[in-house]
Amino acid sequence: MHPHLFLDKDDISQLRRRLQDEDFNRPNVLGVTYSQIWKEIMEVADSTLRRKSMKIYEGTYNYPEGYLMSLVEPEQPPRHSFRHPFWTGICGSLSRDMTNLALAYVLAGERAYLERCRSMVLSICEWEVWSDPDYPTPERPFPCCLDTWSLLSGIATAFDLLYDEFTGEEREKIKNAMIEKGIIPIRDYALKKGTWLYSPERWPNGYAMLHAGFGIGALSLLGECREAEEWVEFEKEKTLQFLDREVGPDGGLIEGLGYGNAAIAPLLKFMVALERTTGDSMLDHPAIRNVMLLALYTLAPGGKTAVNFCDAGGPEGCKPTFSLLMAYLAAVKGNKYAQWYLAETGLYKEDWGRDNLFKILWFNPSVEARIPSDLPRYRHFRYTGWVVMRSGWGPSDTLVAFKSGPYRGHGHTDQNSFIINCSGEWLLNDKGYQRYERPYPSDTPDIDEEKIRLMHVFSHDTIGHNCVLVDGRGQERVGGKIVEFNGWNFGATVVGDASEAYPNLTKALRRLIFIEPNTIIVRDILESDRPRMFSFLMHTTKEGKVKTHGREITIEAQKSRLRAYVIKPEEVTIEVKTYPYPRTREEGHYVEIRNKEKSPRGEFLIALQTSSR
Known part of the structure; x- marks a missing residue:
């Protein structure tokens, strides 16, 4: 019937x-x-x-x-x-x-x-x-x-x-x-x-x-x-x-x-x-x-x-x-x-x-809505290699997400990447849906082959994510893995291993520590068989206002702020860069933190703190 x-x-x-x-x-x-x-x-x-x-x-x-x-x-x-x-x-x-x-x-x-x-x-x-x-x-x-x-x-x-x-x-x-x-x-x-x-x-x-x-x-x-x-x-x-x-x-x-x-x-x-x-x-x-x-x-x-x-x-x-x-x-x-x-x-x-x-x-307004405040504030999604850490479930809280897992399907070359949201604003962001490297019917005349290539690179490749570059190069289409995750009653720590994703590294470990309510510490240990130039990238939206002063970096949004301090390396170059393809939805800018001298071993140690404005 x-x-x-x-x-x-x-x-x-x-x-x-x-x-x-x-x-x-x-x-x-x-x-x-x-x-x-x-x-x-x-x-x-x-x-x-x-x-x-x-x-x-x-x-x-x-x-x-x-x-x-x-x-x-x-x-x-x-x-x-x-x-x-x-x-x-x-x-x-x-x-x-x-x-x-x-x-x-x-x-x-x-x-x-x-x-x-x-x-x-x-x-x-x-x-x-x-x-x-x-x-x-x-x-x-x-x-x-x-x-x-x-x-x-x-x-x-x-x-x-x-x-x-x-x-x-x-x-x-x-x-x-x-x-x-x-x-x-x-x-x-x-x-x-x-x-x-x-x-x-x-x-x-x-x-x-x-x-x-x-x-x-x-x-x-x-x-x-x-x-x-x-x-x-x-x-x-x-x-x-x-x-x-x-x-x-x-x-x-x-x-x-x-x-x-x-x-x-x-x-x-x-x-x-x-x-x-x-x-x-x-x-x-x-x-x-x-x-x-x-x-x-x-x-x-x-x-x-x-x-x-x-x-x-x-x-x-x-x-x-x-x-x-x-x-x-x-x-x-x-x-x-x-x-x-x-x-x-x-x-x-x-x-x-x-x-x-x-x-x-399925409209049923009689069901009570319960905020998930009784759930742990940190969770490791093992199959995908995602870890999400939050200070709470309110509108002014901080969320940190970390990724190091399989490369499949609609994935990107972004092992060991992380993003930060405070008060609903993405202070450190991901580009989201990648631009595939082919013409789209909706492309305007100014979008030529080179711009398409760049838009793909900055939305799919490592350079478009909060990751590490090695001599300006990123990762291959290889997965990473979470090798450690621990949560406490005041924070959590996660370690991602992206060593296999970098063709020019023998070790690429990133430890991220989240300390409630708003402090994040990131440490990268990088090793190669020859001297390299290492870059630590921090991306934000086109609305984010970036300022640098010595070792300090500030990113300001409408309702929130991120302050970062570079502890290591001791000799460092900090540069704010914009994407090389203006007038597209992928507009934005990023901070590149580099060691001044090439070395077979690199270490980044950066402290970050969010706040509501």
Whole structure:
């Protein structure tokens, strides 16, 4: 019986009744009321109805002015010759529109939502493939990709929600399209040893999204297709493989917060649908709660940004993620920490895109929000090689994050790097999402090959991080490791070993000591087989004002300040530098601390202290 994936007819009736329920419509910790969420969903659906087309491929050789694609009866996008995953955004947008229209119809009953969604679903079912035939190359395209996840999960959700509104012929058409263009390509590729769908290590978030789409598609076809049960069992095994192997026992996610959430959120949807549809539960897997701890610890003071190691966010940190996971844990499991995270970040005040269904389904303002002050203030995420240390959980506290772990996926060459936030401002920062070394369709004429190269170097390579350079050179694409971590009741210490990452060093150890509430001491021990010039780098945002005086360095932001004092080396040169590519979002500057004379052994000892202004 449909719908059954995420809600049934009784749930729909309950969602309608909540409009009149005072408990859901009074001021609360989440900052919004149920009626406001309902209104936003209808506004999103109305906006979708007004949009009749969208421009794609803009800035490419084939379509410099863009190609106008219908949103009423979306046709398969034309071929292109630009090496860029255009279909990821295109199909993600289509999936969002179909899901929101279907949701709006089952809640409000407005036929215009139904007819537009029906038109979109049936048109997309006419496409020859649900994966870009020109990506990554026309000669060797993927048989399935993130496009497939978006279309399969979006159409499966619409199929389930609107099942009674489709004719028998339309249901057959949708079912066949889901099988032939989504489920079978994913299954076949996942059975091929060595592919990124066979095992999650090669591309964790891609593996998770495609398998979640496969599972949701299979669950939507239970009772419709005799192979569906077999597909569901296959997906249970693949999901468990990801949870066991790609989520560390303490919640670490190898690709950082952005792509970590991109993996966890789809798998959560599959697991929720699995439990509702079959009664089989994977939701008590320890990975679920442990990822919550990752989200809590990496949230910056004030809740507006989070730690942005790997490809996540930008120079001012990354936006808080894990809205879906936290909403589920708070509303369904009654987790008070998760409710605090939602309240602190204000995530319920934002549009959840294709996840608006869960925003309204899991809205539960009655759960108490508890600040995690009873948790230890320091945590080592062993699998990823991250350590997070905080002075507390308030808006004026200090957070220090340290990284030395595997180099994989969306990683950077930044072993032994660290970042510092005080009062919600990144005083020492990470550049966030790297600029890949290839042209982007959005590039302006002044962004030439050399600027692209430099933007990549300063966002991915060691020189763009708070690390050490050796004769001006950084690390290779090799991992590091945490060799020591200890926490006390007044601070913590961590030691990272990046020796294998530096081709010209035999030893590269960094010890970072955090002493509450605001003191950080960093010591580097560096050894080589010949005399070298060593550089200690400290990056800040373009808004940070840097001053130097002798051995003292001051970085001032709007609400906070960082003071640093160079204890070693005894003979030192301190220089403030700016990035060599102006007028881009990666603008900023950094401090380079160098030994004056080359030596086979280098040592840096630097004391830092944060304060609120």
